[in-house]
């Protein structure tokens with residue numbers, strides 16, 4: 081059993097200690113926006129924020145958490161999908177199948193939180209999520225749009 | 234555009250509602266009273282017609298709600314390629330409805346069966362989603378408009394010819410009276426469906442042909458989009474599965490004592506003759522317990538098979554006397570023998586996994602009376618047929634509910650092995666819904682792989698460096714032989730000649746070569762092949778376009794000029810090639826990037842009905858570090874239904890095609906695939922993604938697909954640019970196996 085602080089609420093989850101956070105979110109808490117893609121921290125489909133930093137939930141057991149760490153999932157990123165990343169994604173039609181996009185959006189939002197005006201090179205380096213549909217160029221454009229007009233190169 | 238508040242398709246609420254409604258039919262103790270349930274319990278199809286009583290079905294394609302919301306039914310599957318939006322645009326164009334009020338829904342395969350296939354073919358592959366159904370969906374929209382106008386005219390007792398529809402409003406032109414689609418929809422639905430339905434000239438399109446935003450984005454931004462693997466049903470259990478990693482192998486024995494004692498585990502089951510599943514309360518517990526099951530395999534006759542062995546078989550087929558002819562002109566052998574100069578090269582292309590982001594999954598519930606399945610599929614009808622077969626029930630007692638797919642790429646198109654497994658599991662637990670989700674590892678090992686091929690290119694160059702004769706010998710695997718062996722006649726699979734046909738309007742060679750022979754010696758390793766986005770166009774375009782580049786250099790000619798000399802009879806192929814050459818600045822040096830000189834490579838092809846070309850710009854450092862900086866791509870799909878979605882498909886095609894070119898390879902050792910996850914099966918990521926400039930050049934008069942053809946030009950354009958940069962010819966894919974270091 082673990083106590084998690086998810087999207088602003090402290091909840092208890094009934095799961096073995098070694099259960100990855102990903103599966104506790106999806107199966108115990110019904111937060112299925114966070115996706116399973118690889119289970120080995122390779123693809124980023126399971127990206128959530130832990131204390132504001134992007135983290136891959138498939139590779140962290142629930143036992144590593146207590147209620148002091150603030151976990152935010154795609155469902156909790158903004159109450160009405162109004163986060164600048166979400167708005168930019170909507171304007172540019174970023175998603176294709178969309179399956180990687182919760183993780184992509186969480187990675188992009190964490191990048192902007194840490195680096196409000198990332199260069200294109202920083203974006204390419206920091207967002208390492210896999211998208212098999214191939215939305216990368218629109219992801220880059222979306223992050224730049226969300227960051228505001230002043231970003232360069 | 235107010236898309237964020239638009240109801241997504243299918244939203245979590247909608248899906249759960251329809252899932253519960255369908256389950257109501259089983260009277261399994263779930264009591265969720267919903268419209269349609271009463272009908273379901275009396276034996277009508279469990280998924281009652283999607284239109285609730287308050288909505289009016291005008292015809293099969295169009296439902297109008299009293300608030301003027303337009304529901305357009307989409308029979309094909311949405312897997313990211315934008316077909317859902319494109320088809321809706323085509324219906325809306327003829328319907329003359331308010332685009333801002335358009336939503337969509339999937340009719341089910343069971344409904345299609347019950348209504349005499351009123352929605353036609355549901356299969357979504359071969360880049361056919363739009364081009365194959367554009368005519369009848371536009372007619373569906375036009376017929377619905379005619380019925381709505383007629384209903385309004387009847388209400389006013391005026392001739393329909395005096396009324397016009399626009400933006401979901403019918404206006405009686407002489408009097409100026411108006412009504413809305415929502416008000417007349419019910420009456421319209423009672424009118425006969427017109428048979429003579431003229432369509433607009435595409436030149437007059439207002440919604441189709443426009444770069445409108447997709448209809449399915451909002452739910453993909455906040456986690457509310459429900460994919461197959463996200464489905465939750467009351468009382469549902471979860472299953473993880475492990476099938477014999479050697480294709481053709483079977484389960485010999487199972488020791489499940491330890492697993493059965495683990496928390497949450499309900500059952501350990503045999504599935505078919507080759508797999509073991511654990512069913513538990515949660516998937517993570519099922520997966521953890523599965524790891525504790527001791528399975529002994531009977532690996533069967535392929536236990537020692539290896540990629541090295543396959544390569545040997547294919548290489549010897551390059552000389553085989555027996556081969557099926559795909560394209561022949563003149564006498565290639567004689568022309569090559571007589572030519573002053575002979576050029577020869579052997580190429581190869583490996584097995585690859587689709588690696589959809591969403592792993593294979595299906596939820597099934599079975600009772601002796603009914604079987605119901607929820608799954609992401611590119612072909613609802615094929616999934617339905619598999620569900621019926623596996624359930625032992627007649628098709629009319631089965632139903633399949635589709636989701637937006639988390640990627641398809643051909644893996645979810647033809648075979649539905651995971652659906653069969655899910656039903657076989659559910660059948661062993663009557664009345665309990667069970668969701669089967671593969672691990673990524675299972676998904677990698679149990680793929681339907683890009684066919685493995687080799688090719689020997691042999692050419693004779695004339696005295697002026699002209700191409701006098703060409704023999705293209707393909708050797709290797711046939712997808713059709715693997716999937717539909719009954720369709721193979723005399724060892725000939727016509728699909729292996731994709732992009733090389735003389736004239737098919739589908740996938741034709743873009744060059745006139747006076748003496749030409751293209752033939753295929755079929756060799757089928759035991760690894761099951763599948764339709765892999767781009768299919769056989771992928772390797773055929775590499776073989777032809779890279780070798781033409783080799784010939785141009787052997788002849789001392791510019792690769793563009795060398796091609797142009799062969800393309801006089803192929804103006805559409807030539808037009809896209811010229812478009813990329815011009816935009817990229819072919820013939821003028823590219824500007825260096827970070828001190829590295831930049832080189833270009835070209836490629837063009839025709840596939841899935843569309844003409845495509847690419848020009849790649851790359852640099853390769855002395856140490857052999859490849860950077861792909863920019864790609865200019867052109868597509869002529871005939872009619873362009875949504876140019877910005879075509880651009881999205883072109884951009885995505887380079888990710889898929891360059892992943893294949895750089896990294897894509899599934900090797901076989903001891904009969905099984907060696908790559909098990911994204912650590913050993915690398916794919917392109919953002920740091921390596923080139924800029925892509927897309928030119929959409931719709932010349933009209935035909936309908937080509939856009940989801941696949943561009944993949945084929947990605948690798949050869951880059952390989953030709955690498956040669957320009959390094960003088961190295963890479964003929965064996967993927968590139969990761971070849972060093973580009975120059976010292």
Ligand code: FES
Nearest residue numbers: 117118119124138
């Ligand atoms: S599922 Fe966690 S990184 Fe892939």
Ligand code: FES
Nearest residue numbers: 177178211212213
């Ligand atoms: S949008 Fe499909 S995997 Fe990224």
